[in-house]
Amino acid sequence: MKTFSDGEFVKECLEAVAKDIVPDKSKLFSNISLSRQTVCRRINDISNEIIVKLRDRIRDFKCFSLAFDESTDISDTAQLVVFVRGINESFEITEETLSSISLKDTTKGEDIFHAVENCLRENNLGLEILTGISTDIIFR
Incomplete structure (x- = not known):
């Protein structure tokens, strides 16, 4: 019941893995924004893009x-x-x-x-x- 709240958990996991696998690039992962609003906005953007592409195909x-x-x-x-x-x-x-x-x-x-x-x-x-x-x- 916590909509889009897993983004921060995923970010923590990515940072932990990055420290072990690519320690010199691990700082890049901490700059990724996975807040609720960011995740929600990205989902809406993806959804809108899918709708636009489907409507382009429908037109033909x-x-x-x-x-x-x-x-x-x-x-x-x-x-x-x-x-x-x-x-x-x-x-x-x-x-x-x-x-x-x-x-x-x-x-x-x-x-x-x-x-x-x-x-x-x-x-x-x-x-x-x-x-x-x-x-x-x-x-x-």
């Missing part, structure tokens, strides 16, 4: 398919995960998790449809090149 899709999976988390909130598989003009296949969506109220078919529709809109994916949908969700 000639067709794509979707897969959905829905489950309930420990706080009794429904979580919908949307997976995308697309192919570009060079027949390069991209298969990634497109989004994870919390469904706050109900999980009727209409709710899932609107969540997926918003996800597609956010990622500039049009229904005109959608070729298939796979799910094991029972729509009510």
Whole structure:
């Protein structure tokens, strides 16, 4: 329950190992910042970069398919995960998790449809090149 607090522990371990393996360079490891804010910021930067790269690939899709999976988390909130598989003009296949969506109220078919529709809109994916949908969700 200590979010991103392991960075300082990892830093201490790195410094101890560096003293034994490369003692002349061990000072460099003490200059590394692994505070909670730094770790959180770096995780956000990596996440944003992944999103940008995926959206770049999505832009080149000639067709794509979707897969959905829905489950309930420990706080009794429904979580919908949307997976995308697309192919570009060079027949390069991209298969990634497109989004994870919390469904706050109900999980009727209409709710899932609107969540997926918003996800597609956010990622500039049009229904005109959608070729298939796979799910094991029972729509009510």
